[in-house]
Amino acid sequence: MEEIKQDIKQPQKASETKTDEVVVELKDIKKAFGSKVVLKKVSLTLKRGENLVILGRSGQGKSVAIKGIVGMLTPDEGSLKVFGDEVANMDEKQLKTLRTKVGFLFQSGALYDSMSVRENLEFPLTRVLKIHDQQDLDKRVEEVLSSVGLKDAIDKMPSDLSGGMRKRVGLARTLILKPEIMLYDEPTTGLDPITSREISELILEMQKKYKTSSIIITHDMECAKITSDRLIVLNDGEFVAEGTYQELEKSDKEFIRSFFK
Amino acid sequence: MAEVAEQEIPWWKKWLEETGEQVSFLSGFFRNLFSGGFEWSEFVRQCYEIGYKSFTLVGITSFIMGVVLTLQSRPTLVKFGANSMLPLMVCVSIIREIGPVITAIICAGKISSGIGAELGSMKVTEQIDAMEVSGANPMQYLVVTRILATTLMIPLLTLMGDVLGLFGGFLAVNLSDHMSWMLYFNKCVNSVGFTDLLPAIIKTVFFGFAVGFIGCYKGYNSNKGTESVGIAANSAVVSASLWIFFLDVVAVQITQLLFY
Numbered sequence: 001m002e003e004i005k006q007d008i009k010q011p012q013k014a015s016e017t018k019t020d021e022v023v024v025e026l027k028d029i030k031k032a033f034g035s036k037v038v039l040k041k042v043s044l045t046l047k048r049g050e051n052l053v054i055l056g057r058s059g060q061g062k063s064v065a066i067k068g069i070v071g072m073l074t075p076d077e078g079s080l081k082v083f084g085d086e087v088a089n090m091d092e093k094q095l096k097t098l099r100t101k102v103g104f105l106f107q108s109g110a111l112y113d114s115m116s117v118r119e120n121l122e123f124p125l126t127r128v129l130k131i132h133d134q135q136d137l138d139k140r141v142e143e144v145l146s147s148v149g150l151k152d153a154i155d156k157m158p159s160d161l162s163g164g165m166r167k168r169v170g171l172a173r174t175l176i177l178k179p180e181i182m183l184y185d186e187p188t189t190g191l192d193p194i195t196s197r198e199i200s201e202l203i204l205e206m207q208k209k210y211k212t213s214s215i216i217i218t219h220d221m222e223c224a225k226i227t228s229d230r231l232i233v234l235n236d237g238e239f240v241a242e243g244t245y246q247e248l249e250k251s252d253k254e255f256i257r258s259f260f261k
Numbered sequence: 262m263a264e265v266a267e268q269e270i271p272w273w274k275k276w277l278e279e280t281g282e283q284v285s286f287l288s289g290f291f292r293n294l295f296s297g298g299f300e301w302s303e304f305v306r307q308c309y310e311i312g313y314k315s316f317t318l319v320g321i322t323s324f325i326m327g328v329v330l331t332l333q334s335r336p337t338l339v340k341f342g343a344n345s346m347l348p349l350m351v352c353v354s355i356i357r358e359i360g361p362v363i364t365a366i367i368c369a370g371k372i373s374s375g376i377g378a379e380l381g382s383m384k385v386t387e388q389i390d391a392m393e394v395s396g397a398n399p400m401q402y403l404v405v406t407r408i409l410a411t412t413l414m415i416p417l418l419t420l421m422g423d424v425l426g427l428f429g430g431f432l433a434v435n436l437s438d439h440m441s442w443m444l445y446f447n448k449c450v451n452s453v454g455f456t457d458l459l460p461a462i463i464k465t466v467f468f469g470f471a472v473g474f475i476g477c478y479k480g481y482n483s484n485k486g487t488e489s490v491g492i493a494a495n496s497a498v499v500s501a502s503l504w505i506f507f508l509d510v511v512a513v514q515i516t517q518l519l520f521y
Contacts, residue, residue, distance in 0.1 A: 070394045099396040110391035112383075127298075127397040170391075177395065 021048040023181055023213050024069055029078035031064055038064050040237040041078070046181070046213055051204070053216045053224045055259055056234035062217040065234070066183045069215070070102050071095045082181070100128055103179035103212070107186045109170030111158040118154050121145070121173050128177060144172045147209065148202060164195035171202065175210055182207070184216040188223045200226040221260060233259070286478050290408060293400045304406040311372050311407075312414035316421065318371060319364050323355075323422035326363055327429025330354060335437065344438065348445050349452035351430040356453050360423040361461050362509055365468035368415050369501035373476035376407055377497030380480025381490040389481065404477045411473030416465040456520040464512035471504040 024046035031039040038061035046052050056062045067073040068080050071087050080087045082098060090098060112120050121141045125131045131140070145151045148168040158166060167187060174182065187203060188196035200223040207214055207227075216227050224231060225245050233241040233248065233256055241248055241256045249260045331351050338344050380403060383389050392399040431445045476497045483493035 072390065072394060096396045099394050102394075104391070104394040106387045106391055108386055110387040112388050112392075113386070123392075124395045124397055127402070128395060173391075174395070 022046070023048050023083055024215070025079070025081045026065065026068070027079040027081075029065070029068065029075045029080060031061070031068070031073065031075050038237055039075070042234075042237070042239060043078075044232060044239065046215055048180075048213050049211065051207060051214045051216065051227050051229045053218060053228035053231045054234055055219060055224060055231055056217075057219065060234050061237050062234055063185050066104075066185065066215055066217060069181075069183060070099055070104055096128075100177055101179055102181045102183065103174035103177065104183045105167070105170050105174050105185065105187055107189055109158075109166035111161075111166055111169055111173070113158045115158075116154075117145070117150070117156050117158070117161075117169050120158070120169060121176055124173065124177050140176060144176045145169075147175070147206065148172045162195075163191050164199060167191070167199055168202065171199075171206065175206060178210060180212060182212045182214040184214060184218075186218055186220075187216065188218060188220045193222070196220060196222060197226070199223075203227050219259070282482065283478060286481070287474070289400055290404055290474070290477075293398065293405050294409075296401070298398070298401060300402050300406050303402055304410060307406050307410035308414055311368075311410045312417060315368060315371055315414075315418060319367055319418045319422045320425045322363060322367055323360065323426040324429040326359055327351065327355060327426035327431075328433040330359065330426075331430040331433035332436070335433075345448075347434055348430065348440070348448035351434075352427060352449040352452050353457060355423055355426040355430070356457050357461055358509075360426055361419050361465045361468065362505065364419040364422045365415060365465065365472065365505045366502055368411070368418065368469070368472050369475075369505060370498050372411060373472045373479075373497040373501040374494040376411075376473065376476030377480040377483075378490055378494040380477060381483035381493035382480075384481065384483050385485055385487060385490055404481060407477055408470060408473035411476075412466055412469040415469030415472060416462055419462070419465045456516075460512060460516040460520065464508065467508050467512070468505050471508060472501050475501040475504060 022045045024044075026042055026044045029039050029042045030037070042061075042065060044052070044054075044065075054062050054065065064073060068075050068087065069082055071090065074088055082102065085094070085098075087095075087098070111117075112123065115123065118141055121144065122137050125137055125140060131137055141154065142151060145154055148171055150165060150168050150172065153161060153165060153169065158169070161169065171187075182203075184203065188199050191199060200220075203214065203216065203223075204227055206212070214227070216223070218224055228245050231241075231243060231245055231248055232239050235255065241251060241253065243251075248256055251257055331347060334350055335344060335347060338347055338350065380389070383403070389399045389403070392402065427449055431440070431442060434440050434445060479493040479497040479500065483489040
């Protein structure tokens with residue numbers, strides 16, 4: 001048990017890559033769907049090399065907050081800047097460029113189920129980076145699959161993969177474009193504790209290898225403990241607490257402490 | 262609360278919103294069609310999926326339609342002593358109307374619902390979102406290829422269906438009378454002209470476009486949730502079928518004005 005704890009603590013030194021440069025800045029963001037207000041005046045910053053975890057109960061608008069970063073949703077009010085540029089003011093070309101720099105790992109992995117693992121990984125390379133040399137494609141695909149430990153699954157179909165493997169392939173497909181920012185939408189949901197831990201450690205390992213800044217949305221405290229440099233807690237559309245895992249664990253607010261039980 | 266809000270929206274406002282979304286989707290299709298980077302391999306794959314894999318169904322249905330049409334028409338023509346006109350009647354009916362409409366309706370049921378369910382399922386499992394956030398273009402890969410494939414393949418399926426329908430007619434004629442294939446073929450060829458064939462083929466291009474467009478629109482815009490996949494497939498069939506009949510009425514009117 002002690003050994004595991006040490007394993008968990010050690011990778012947290014990934015924060016050594018952190019700088020003061022702000023790569024994502026949300027200021028007073030408000031978003032409503034019909035009459036339901038999901039985000040009320042939400043503000044946050046993500047620094048280069050930092051791992052920021054957003055905690056919160058289901059349906060509190062955690063995913064909505066990060067979908068705006070890649071222009072999938074437009075906030076009703078407030079400012080959302082990525083690398084200093086306002087996302088709402090970007091045209092289609094600028095948005096496409098931004099999306100090559102920001103990777104998004106979906107909760108389900110979102111693998112293209114009509115394509116093999118190889119084709120899934122080649123898809124962004126041929127469409128976004130316009131790489132068509134088969135040797136180059138093979139090299140990049142094999143390299144990133146080795147990083148996530150799934151080189152043997154290269155010719156399998158998504159339906160042949162387990163939940164954890166699908167997440168790994170999803171992560172590999174996102175990392176293959178070498179993004180500067182990674183957004184993880186509940187990366188460990190639906191996985192058993194051992195696989196969850198493996199995915200959390202993989203996130204940290206990939207952050208070190210590819211030097212990414214990350215926002216991780218989760219309600220898995222083990223994942224938060226392993227991956228976070230800083231945590232923010234979202235409740236009723238507002239951020240109600242911010243700090244390191246250790247700080248929030250000792251919070252005087254019962255609601256915050258309830259996440260750690 | 263959301264349900265209450267939804268109920269309060271008047272039907273005409275919903276209809277206008279839906280129409281606006283369809284126009285926007287249509288403009289997105291044309292913008293992506295001419296923006297370069299055409300997905301040739303996916304287009305060829307879709308032509309195979311849509312065209313080749315529908316051939317058996319369309320072929321059998323058209324053949325049976327030819328047989329049934331001939332058997333049903335014969336007694337009436339015999340009453341007027343016009344049974345020699347049977348090949349003419351069957352041929353004109355199949356080429357002008359039955360071939361194009363039956364083929365398109367079959368394709369609405371098979372292809373439009375298939376596209377609606379496939380894209381709807383991709384939407385629900387966030388595959389379309391994943392394509393979009395990776396910087397790839399899902400409209401170009403998923404929508405443009407499918408719509409173009411249906412627009413090309415449905416006219417071809419119709420032509421093949423027409424031939425099989427006429428062959429069915431020939432067999433049915435020979436159940437009660439004796440007519441050689443050459444005579445039947447000559448009667449058929451002499452009974453139809455350019456003004457019969459061309460409008461029929463042109464309208465199948467529009468039918469094909471409608472089948473692909475509606476399937477893609479319904480699937481691509483399905484709401485999240487597994488239930489919406491079924492809804493997308495079902496509404497794709499209903500809408501595509503209605504559009505086929507509507508386009509057919511328009512096509513008949515235009516043909517009448519131009520050729521008769």
